[in-house]
Amino acid sequence: MSLADKVLAVNDHLPIRTGAPVHSGKVRSVYWLNEADSARLVARRGYDVAPDAPLAIMVISDRISAFDCIWHGEGGMNGVPGKGAALNAISNYWFDRFREQGLADSHILEVPHPLVWIVQKARPVRIEAIARRYITGSMWRAYANGEREFCGIKMPDGLHRDQQLPDLLITPSTKGILEGIPGVPAVDDVNITRGDIEKNYQAFNFSKVGDVDRYETLLREGFELISARLAELDQIFVDTKFEFGYVNDKAGNEKLIYMDEVGTPDSSRIWDGPSWRDGRVVENSKEGFRQLLLNHFPDPDILLNKERMQERQALARDNALPADVLMAVSATYTGIAEKIIGKPIQLADNPETEIVDVLGGEYGLVD
Incomplete structure (x- = not known):
């Protein structure tokens, strides 16, 4: 199995039973559950929400966006290995600390898989x-x-x-x-x-x-x-x-x-x-990837000038980044995540299959 197979690039086509169209963002996709499934999960899982609270399954991808574009790499690597799991793990860690310290709760009710959150609908x-x-x-x-x-x-x-x-x-x-x-x-x-x-x-x-x-x-x-x-x-x-x-x-x-x-x-x-x-800025965040892109292409103004958005989109679409670039980004994300949570980030062998198996089995959300 290639490394590209461990990347979850497309996350809005999973066979999760929904009550509304899937909302797909730059990185996460949101599957709004129907009323019956929401009520069943609230009752069965004991969530501290209203009995009729709308719930959703939020699936994070390994896609990487910068300058309002989605970027990809050579060899069919349409994302950054481990990025999604790293982001979820870091957020879960901080949300847990916030709750423990009495700050406030989050929208997350349960984490059934490293790439998946069960969330309640909030009024933002x-x-x-x-x-x-x-x-x-x-x-x-x-x-x-x-x-x-x-x-x-x-x-x-x-x-x-x-x-x-x-x-x-x-x-x-x-x-x-x-x-x-x-x-x-x-x-x-x-x-x-x-x-x-x-x-x-x-x-x-x-x-x-x-x-x-x-x-x-x-x-x-x-x-x-x-x-x-x-x-x-x-x-x-x-x-x-x-x-x-x-x-x-x-x-x-x-x-x-x-x-x-x-x-x-x-x-x-x-x-x-x-x-x-030592007088140097070393980024452990996506800003490092942005700087890498600015240095990678001969005309960085395309990335910075909003009036050149069509050129920018073509740049992202037509240029596969070297695999070592995406692996360096992977090391940044997984490295800082492992420092924060204190344990390794595990890459799924086949993330899509794992997600469907978990949500279909224990949660009964797959037709």
Whole structure:
């Protein structure tokens, strides 16, 4: 069996019984269960959710996206070996720590396979909750071009690239296109201020204005918990994106929870501590893959210029990356995951078959 056979590249065609069309994102696919299967699992598995809570099966792939494109490699390797299992394992680890420390629950109810989550439907808060401890990436580029205000927060002069910031900086942006909010352009992923959120909390899907404080608290506490654990591993938690949503528990109480993924190489920048102290940035996150792509192609402007999206898509479609490139990315993902969780990431021999067997047998979700 080749290494390519161990990669789960396509994840939206599994024979899972659903009650709605499968939603396929860049990395994960969501199979919404029908009402009968959701109710049966809630009762049988004892989940702390409302008896009629809609459930879904979320299957993560090994695909890798960067610059809004999906990339592939030579030899039919349409993803990065171990990437999906690494991302799920890291998120599961942090969600468990959050729960143990009394921060908040997540949308995950059960993990039947390393590539699969059973989740409850949440009402998402329409904010990309971003926290930064270092000035780098897009924020540094804007700062270097003279910007001094970010999401309503004024920054001092004299900062240098990759410098640690005096305080943890929260720089939220919109999730999706939100219309009719004064001062907030109706485009996806636009920076917003704390004042924007408080004045228009309902438009951002908060239940009450006090939950704006709650989301910031959960963001800060989650960031600090991850940062402290990574520091023990001599890794630096640079910046990250969290997402939040609302669910109801079995007693009918509404609660704000963490959702999507947390603290992963896809959603965060993680730097190697010893290298940083030597004056070098070594990425243990997807940012390393982005830099690799920028160095790999002769005209990096194609990857950076949104007006050249058609050329960019053709670049990703028509260029199979060398296998050693994808294996280097695999080593980054599995390496940081194994550091965090303290045990090896196991690659499935035939992930699709394994997933179908588990969900069809113990859970009765395959026709």
